Structures are given as structure tokens and as C-alpha cells.
Amino acid sequence: MASKKKTPFDSVKVLEQIEEKFEMFQILNEEGKVVNEDAMPELSDEQLQELMSRMVYTRILDQRSISLNRQGRLGFYAPTAGQEASQIASHYALEKEDWVVPGYRDVPQIIWHGLPLAQAFLFSRGHFQGNNSPEGVNVLPPQIIIGAQYVQTAGIALGLKKRGKDTVAITYTGDGGSSQGDFYEGINFAGSYNAPAIFVVQNNQFAISTPRDKQTKGKTIAQKAVSAGIPGILVDGMDPLAVYAATREARDRAVAGEGPTLIETLCYRYGPHTMAGDDPTRYRTDDMDTEWEKKDPLVRFRKFLEEKGLWNEEKENEVIEKAKEEIKAAIKEADDTPKQKVTDLMEIMYEEMPYNLNEQYEIYKEKESK
Template identity: 75%
Template sequence: MFQILNEDGEVVNKEFMPDLSDDELRELMRRMVYTRILDQRSIALNRQGRLGFYAPTAGQEASQLGSHFAIEKEDFILPGYRDVPQLIWQGLPLYQAFLFSKGHFHGNQYTEELQAFAPQIIIGAQYVQAAGVALGMKLRGKKNVAITYTGDGGTSQGDFYEGINFAGAYQAPAIFIVQNNRFAISVPVEKQTAAKTLAQKAVAAGIEGIQVDGMDVLAVYAATKDARDRAVNGEGPTLIETMTYRFGPHTMSGDDPTRYRSDDLDKEWEKKDPLVRFRKFLEGKKLWSEEDENRVIEEAKEDIKEAIKKADQYPKQKVTDFINYMNEELPLNLQEQLKEYEAKESK
């Protein structure tokens, strides 16, 4: 497993230390703290009934943001449903992220400038899409990559292998990230596969594969940066397995992780918290302080307050909206349904 910082924030792999400035290191920490607060507030908003579907992200910040920090603005992101933070840092307005959670159609209406698809709900489907996006970039001569994410459970889907195999066959500039948080809802990774690692599945597709400490933001950044450099140089795709852990439930839709995870396992991974580890590293370099952290926390809370207020003000969706937005020309059966619901909604 590739690692740069150990659990105490000490550098254990100096030769692979990424070439990041002090400002870039601070910005990476800012994004991680901001995202942790966003997760905490989103869980609270969900419990209040002000958000809908939500998949907690605490524990996976290094995996998500370290990889995103290594790509360029013109690179294309194909996220899973837990990967909303990458979309936000790619440029998705926060209020739209909240509308996505609410199931509002505007949450998926992206500007042309935002190089991303909306979060994929179908497990693993984004891997096939990423292969296609990456091949399109190659055919157009673009020096960019498509980056996609799934969990350990996603590697059991047919789309997973089809995606990496297609990208490998065409040497498409894609980065496939498997965020191995050890449990696909409740199924432990040991029951997903007999393979010793998920990274080694790259061998079958003839592409590069690497297992990375997903709680070490610098290791994730370095591995993703290397994968991107090789991809744009025509050296094909990479599969990156990040060893990480979600501290919360799979989603807020009734999952109870205490039924399939032990307290000892939770405590073991809490010691590897990516924010604690990176904070120790930065404090040792005199680049981060409690004052810095509190400033980011207040910034995040204020942004979230304004964003949820804006999202709450959006008109509620009607059945007639869905009928009209899904079709340019309505077939006869939907014309009949449209009239029926227009009559109901006018009362």
C-alpha cells in the first residue's frame, strides 16, 4: 500500500512527496475541513427533513479531495452518489448540490463550463461512461482525463470490468478510483471478492493498478497526479484503490452500521482520520492553526446556511413538470395524463 504520511502525520516516503506549495497545502486542508462541516450539516438537515437522499462522506475526504486536487478544471468527473464534494470543488454551486439531494431537477442542470455528470445512482455505471468520455477526449486530441469513482461493492458489477477493459483496450485517458471503505452497505469486502486487493483487478484489463492509503491525502494526490500525467502522455488508464473508511452509515435512508461493524473496527479507523493526520503534518510545518480551522468552519456554516435557504426557495416540483421536462413532443397517453394532472393541480 502506497503511503506518504503515517497516522501521526510523519513523512515516511520522502521521495514521493508531491511538489505542492505551502498555499496549496493549506488550501487542501481548507477543503477537507469545509467538507467535513458540510457532511455534518447535511446529516442534520437530512434529519430535519430539509434534504432528501444523502450519503455521508466523513472519513473519505482524503480519498475524494486528494484525487480531485490532482486534476485540472477541464478534466471530466463522473461521480458516484457519495462524490458530491468533488463536484462542489469542481464548481457545482452548493445550493444545487442540496437540490440534487432533494430530488429537484434543477440539481442536475449543469452549465456547459462544469466538466462533470450528475452523481450516478446505478452502481458502477459511471465506469462504462468514463471509458467513453475518455475515448472521446483521445479522439479529439484533448490533453485531459476522465476520472470516476465507485466503492468496493462496485467492483462486483459487470460495468466495472467492462469500463476498465474498454479503456485499457483503447488506451483511453481515464482514472478509475475504487474507494474501498470496506463495506458495500453491509457486505464486507472479504465477501465481495477472493482477490487479496481490488487494485490487482487492473491486471486482467492490462492497465496500471495501485493500492493507496486512502486516509493519506498526500498519497492519494501523488498517485492521482502520476496517473493523470501518464494518461495525457498516452500511457493509458489507471485503477487506484484507496483504502478508506466511512465513519457514518452508507446513506441516511435507514442504514444502521452498528449491525455489521464492530466498535473496535470503528475505533481502529478513527485513529486514521485523514483530517487529524494532515493537521498534524501541517502544524509541524507551522502552516495550520486552530484559528485557521475555526475560520474555515465558520465560512462553511455561513455558506451552507445561505445555500439551503436558496434551495428551500425553489418552487416545489409538480407532476406536470416531470411530464413536460421529459419529452419534447408528448405521445397521446402522456397528453391525456398531462390534462388530468393540470386539472388536479389547478384546484
């Protein structure tokens, strides 16, 4: 038997040492108890209540959106239940002037950033008005191409830097998105130019039906930051305080000129990948669902706030009723929005209509007038 060749270095040991550094950052455990007092973010009682309100509202929005989709009143929809801490707490750490570059599951963040709820519903229906953000609402339309938002974010962040803005661009993708070339290109470009970007990977364990351990041999996704020369952190994505603290620290570093950060949030989506026919029972077990339900971000945060006397059933019911009323009004507004026409799409595509489309435009305009 041939002896193993001796090498002047141990590359396996180097990898193991790197991977060991990426321990999960947590502040609240599953019982809502603080386990990392030193890391507690400086949030007032009112801010803690607001964060909880937004998470509860988002859970109701998810439930109603699923129902509306099943009724045929919404089009494409990707459920968000289970990811409220990852999505809402990270967004809560931002400022109004920051840019949010979402994936298709990240509609809640752009709603809380200022996109009217009715427009979010129109986006789901494929209506062009759903992508027409109001002036001053710094969001891009949800990206359908997996991972493409990472490249967009790198570009936006570089633009912010060149303009001398004290703002950041944040983007989101899933664990599956971290396997895309755009993911690596985005974090590498932003790192090279020290651009103020925050890259979030919401590791909800499955890219549709592909489990996370099939995506990469890496022990964590956060460690991929090392290859781009930027900081990376693994966060308990079911812990809103940990997600907030990690995102806020990343933002503070970015506006101070210290460049981008990669944040991996360990979380779980309770529903299907999308409402377009995915059946999670084919690739997830009941035991896995039960295990993650015990980590529910709303339950965890609720226990924490109740212990502090900041939350109760009455407050939660108020938020639930408000959400239902606003959703009802928004879907009616979406229903009342004029149907989009072919001529609408041609008009918004070009500032000056190309000569070869003028004739087609007149044909459609005549048809639509009848």
C-alpha cells in the first residue's frame, strides 16, 4: 500500500478552521429568552412593538394572499410564513433612503419600504402598474431570475458610493440562489469596489425541492464571503433580534465605507415554494415541519415581548384586524384598476416609438377602442 505523500501544507485543516469560525449568531432562543445580552440591539419598547406588529401583519398578509391566489384573484405568489424574522427584521434595520432589491419572495420588504399594497397585488397579476413604484420609494420590482438581483445590487451600491450617499443597497435570495453565477459575481464585484451592499441569503433549507446540502459542499453559505474578501455572518433567521442586529451592523459598516457584508439567515418556509403546484410533502417530512414550527419567529418574539409586558392578545388582534381591513381595501383597489392594454405596454416601453411599431400600435389602438 502506497504511503500518503507528505505536503508542506494542510489545506483540509485550513478549510476546517475557516468553517469553524462561522458559528450561528443568536440573541433569542426558541423560548424567547435572551441568550446573548451583550448583543442586544438598542431598540426602544415602541420599536420592539412595531417590529412585532409588522411581523404579525406580514403573516396575515401571507395567509390572505394564499387564499386570494386559490380564488384566482392573484397570480404568481411565493409564501413567506416562517421567514418573517429574516425578512422584516432585516428590513427594519434599514433607513428610508436605502435601496431594496428583492427576489420574488421578498414582496413584504418592499411593501414596508413604501410600495402600496394594491400595487403589490398588481405585480402578482402581471400588471405593469405593479412595477411603477411611487417617487421616493427606493425599490426595484421583485426579480424572477434566480440570483440576478445580486448583480443589480452591486451596481446600485457602487452608484450610491460614487454619488457620496450615506445609504446602502440590500438584496435577498434563497439558498438555491447562492449556487448561481450572479451570486458570486455580485459579491465579488461589490467587494472589489468596497460598495455599500448587504447581501442576504435566506437559507430556508430547500430550493424548491432541492435540499440545502445538495446545493454546496460548504458547511455554511456565509463562509462563501471569504472568497470575495468580505465579512460573512451566519444568523438564526428565526430570531428577529439577531437578524436586526446583524443587518444593522452591516449597514453601519457599509455607510462608514467598510464595504459589503454577506448574511446567511437560517430559516424555514412553512408553505410551498410557490403556489404554482409545488407540494412540499413530497420532499419534507412531518418531523422536519414540527421541528421548525417550534422555532416560529412570531411565537419566539411574542414570548419575549409578553415577558417584558409589551405585548398581549389584544394588541395582536388589533394588528390582525387592521391587516385584514387594509388587505380587503387593497385588493378592491387592484380590482378597480383598469386592465392593461397592449398599447399601454408599447407606450411605457419606449420614449419615442420605433417606426416599425407605429403601424402595429395604430392597429391595436383601433381594436381597443371598440
